[in-house]
Amino acid sequence: METIWLYQFRLIVIGDSTVGKSCLIRRFTEGRFAQVSDPTVGVDFFSRLVEIEPGKRIKLQIWDTWVCCGCCSVVSCSGPSPGLLRNTNIHDWLEEAKSHVQPHNIVFLLVGHKCDLEAQRQVTRQEAEKLAGVYGMHYVETSARDAINVEKAFVDLTRDIFELVGRGDIQIQEGWEGVKSGLVPNTVHSSEEVTKGDRRCLC
Numbered sequence: 001m002e003t004i005w006l007y008q009f010r011l012i013v014i015g016d017s018t019v020g021k022s023c024l025i026r027r028f029t030e031g032r033f034a035q036v037s038d039p040t041v042g043v044d045f046f047s048r049l050v051e052i053e054p055g056k057r058i059k060l061q062i063w064d065t066w067v068c069c070g071c072c073s074v075v076s077c078s079g080p081s082p083g084l085l086r087n088t089n090i091h092d093w094l095e096e097a098k099s100h101v102q103p104h105n106i107v108f109l110l111v112g113h114k115c116d117l118e119a120q121r122q123v124t125r126q127e128a129e130k131l132a133g134v135y136g137m138h139y140v141e142t143s144a145r146d147a148i149n150v151e152k153a154f155v156d157l158t159r160d161i162f163e164l165v166g167r168g169d170i171q172i173q174e175g176w177e178g179v180k181s182g183l184v185p186n187t188v189h190s191s192e193e194v195t196k197g198d199r200r201c202l203c
């Protein structure tokens with residue numbers, strides 16, 4: 001019997017209003033850029049399968065809940081507040097996120113969104129990468145409008161979570177919906193199968 005998905009990971013996408021969260025999620029799940037986003041017709045649940053290696057499929061659920069194992073923290077490369085990528089802000093939201101997910105572990109990804117607006121850029125990629133590195137996060141710049149790195153952002157985050165699940169740092173637990181195992185038995189991989197990455201953020 002073919003495995004439909006090895007695991008289901010639940011993710012949350014956070015960030016200030018208008019940084020582009022809805023557009024980012026819709027680009028990833030629907031493959032389109034919806035220019036006008038009406039919060040009154042919001043959808044708070046999205047789902048998509050990703051293949052992290054040939055034959056290794058993970059089902060992603062994107063929910064507005066801290067019952068999750070991965071978090072995309074979205075800031076806009078073009079502002080309005082360059083301070084969003086300053087040390088104190090990142091520190092504050094990381095601490096807040098940690099308090100929400102305890103006692104579980106979570107992987108963070110810092111997303112610099114709207115990278116197509118190069119002329120309005122407020123923070124250099126090097127600056128943001130350096131700051132993300134301080135906190136053990138990957139940083140990726142995306143554009144929902146121009147479909148830049150959107151797939152990469154979610155797939156990279158999924159790979160990072162997959163690695164931690166393989167190591168047992170994120171565990172499947174009865175009654176916790178952050179990670180679920182797949183639809184067929186014997187699909188839990190051994191840690192040897194997991195590709196080693198470089199930096200991880202684990203709290």
Ligand code: GDP
Pocket residue numbers: 015016017018019020021022023024034035036037113114115116117142143144145146
């Ligand atoms: P949210 O409040 O964080 O969910 O933000 P939205 O997804 O509703 O987007 C806010 C505004 O940013 C809208 O006018 C979008 O069209 C615009 N936007 C979203 N993503 C991008 C992008 O990648 N590039 C550009 N230039 N604009 C974007």
